[in-house]
Amino acid sequence: MTVLEANISARIYGALLVAYPAEFRREFGDQMLQVFRDSYRAEARGGSLPGFWFRTLIDLVMTAVKEHADNSGREGVFMNRRSDAVALAMCVGIIVVAFLLLSYGRKNEIGSILLFGYVLDALVTTGVVGNLIVFILNKATKLNPVRTALWTFAIIHAALLLVSVLLIARAVPSFNLAATVVGYVVSFAIWAGLHVAWYRRPEVYS
Numbered sequence: 001m002t003v004l005e006a007n008i009s010a011r012i013y014g015a016l017l018v019a020y021p022a023e024f025r026r027e028f029g030d031q032m033l034q035v036f037r038d039s040y041r042a043e044a045r046g047g048s049l050p051g052f053w054f055r056t057l058i059d060l061v062m063t064a065v066k067e068h069a070d071n072s073g074r075e076g077v078f079m080n081r082r083s084d085a086v087a088l089a090m091c092v093g094i095i096v097v098a099f100l101l102l103s104y105g106r107k108n109e110i111g112s113i114l115l116f117g118y119v120l121d122a123l124v125t126t127g128v129v130g131n132l133i134v135f136i137l138n139k140a141t142k143l144n145p146v147r148t149a150l151w152t153f154a155i156i157h158a159a160l161l162l163v164s165v166l167l168i169a170r171a172v173p174s175f176n177l178a179a180t181v182v183g184y185v186v187s188f189a190i191w192a193g194l195h196v197a198w199y200r201r202p203e204v205y206s
Contacts, residue, residue, distance in 0.1 A: 006044070010037050013056070019064040019136045054099070057128050058092060064135070087198060091131045094194075098123040118176070118183030122157070126187050130156040134195070149195035157188045 102120040
């Protein structure tokens with residue numbers, strides 16, 4: 001790990017803190033950023049940085065939702081506690097199940113799971129990044145939530161697929177382009193479908 005990498009990671013995390021209410025950021029933002037720096041350095045010395053980022057992003061989404069729910073009565077612009085909790089549980093549940101299935105399948109070389117490995121891999125990566133961005137945009141702006149979700153996941157899937165093709169395909173001879181494309185297409189259909197169904201459920205407009 002270089003100092004540059006650590007600084008870039010800290011800046012990314014600092015930018016993600018916008019997911020929290022402004023009052024919460026003013027009170028705890030500096031402390032959270034310092035804890036992130038310390039944890040990142042410790043993890044870089046002997047741990048798994050992808051796993052660290054996965055846990056950090058999940059924790060950020062969960063605690064940000066809680067803080068917004070606590071403030072919803074005063075600010076009147078956020079979803080109620082139950083709605084946030086259910087939406088969070090659905091997204092985190094899908095990501096965690098996909099991650100565990102993928103890890104278990106690779107560790108034990110289970111063909112039936114590895115067959116869907118490309119979909120599971122895309123579900124995890126795009127799910128963490130995409131849902132975090134959608135959450136921030138829906139809390140910080142008045143954009144249409146359905147369109148926000150669809151455009152966000154379309155861009156995230158296209159960007160990560162492009163990265164896979166340009167970087168991974170060159171480094172890994174066994175890279176399967178067709179399976180990777182199918183995986184991202186299916187992942188987009190799942191996440192987009194879930195968000196459309198969630199925001200268009202009857203109680204949203206009642």
